[in-house]
Amino acid sequence: MNRLHSKRALVTGGTSGIGLETAKQFLAEGARVMVTGSSDESLAEARRQLGGDALFSQTDAGDLQAQAKLAQQVRDAFGLLDVAFINAGIGVFMPLEAWDEAAFDRSMAVNFKGPFFLLQALLGTFANPASVIFNGSVNAHLGMPASSVYSATKAGLISLAKTLSGELATRGIRLNTVSPGTVTTPIYGKLGMPADALQQMKDGLTAVIPLHRFGSPVEIAKAVVFLASDESTYAVGSEFILDGGLTIA
Template sequence: MSRLANKTALITGGTSGIGLETARQFIAEGARVAITGSSAASIENARKELGEKALVIQADAGNADGQKAVADAIKNAFGHLDILFVNAGIAEFNPLEQWTEAAFDKSIAINVKGPFFLIQALLPLFAKGAAIVLNTSINAHIGMPNSSVYSLTKGALLTLAKTLSGELIGRGIRVNAVSPGPIATPLYSKLGSSEAESKAMTSHIQSQIPTGRFGEPSEVAKTIIFLASDEAAYIVGSELIIDGGMSNL
């Protein structure tokens, strides 16, 4: 298919999980793709996976000043931008009493501050009809224990999707959000401190999903393609929840 033919796209956090799968599918749909990643190892793996079909940019998603360098790289490579998928993020889960100011600030920087200033830096590059998709979470809607800071940041992104949709539509830029529930990515293997604890936690989460399974990155990527494509030209400031019915319980 070629729903994204002749479009340019940037995916932050595109070296693994949902980001990498979205990059694969964007390329298959005809887009020219750039991705960002923070670690040298993940960047090398993404280069091997995507080859010359994607521009890979090393960037710290939580460094507000560094977002200008990402925008410069996009300008030099593409000249303009049609699609931005803000996917880079961090998920840390702790009881309220265990949070430190440093850990709090890190989550805010990576999940909210960096994305905000990336969009600002890219603003002159967005073509008319451009689409921005923010990756939020069902945690913005449900009261999951130990998720206070993560949920706070995802709620902020969801609000940003709504406010920027009103602010940027006059420039021909659509802003929407996807809110995945539990997706089979490396994130969930890191939630417990041991293999046994991780298995117990994932089993508990799965028991709360009406469909009885975790979602696949490809299922999220297909939704993002739709929102980024011209098929969604009349969808502005919306949120698509992809959680197997979990948030309806």
């Protein structure tokens, strides 16, 4: 396939999971790709997997100054940008009484504030037409315990894709969201749960998913490719829920 031939693409949080798989799919579809990651180690691993055809930037997704710097790096590398998959995020799950202001602010900064101001910083860099895809979550639609802040940040992105679509459509910028359900990514290993408790949680989720399995990063990445390509030019402000039927169960 060559659906993204010559398109210039940015993938934030592109060093693992859905972001890394999307970067692979973008490259396979003919795009030029810049990937961001938060550490030298993660970027080194992504470089090993993606090879010399991708560009890399160490960027803190929750740092506003870093978003402006990233936008300048994109301009220097590509001139104009055709596709942005704004994927970088963190998942922190705690009951209400466990949250403090610092943890709340960090989740909001990485998952919502950073993406908002990255989009602002990139405004003068987007080609016409251009496609922006946010990585949301089905948690925005579920009342899952301990997910209050994470779910709120993802609901914010879904809303942002809709409201900014009306604002930016005349500039040729389309915004859409993919909202994955349970997907096999490294995020589960970062929850700090004991192995037996983590397996119990996974088993419980699998039992209520109509397909009775977790999704794979490539299944989400393929949807992102569609939204990035010219095949989706009539998709504006939409949300693609990819959850194996979890939200209809």
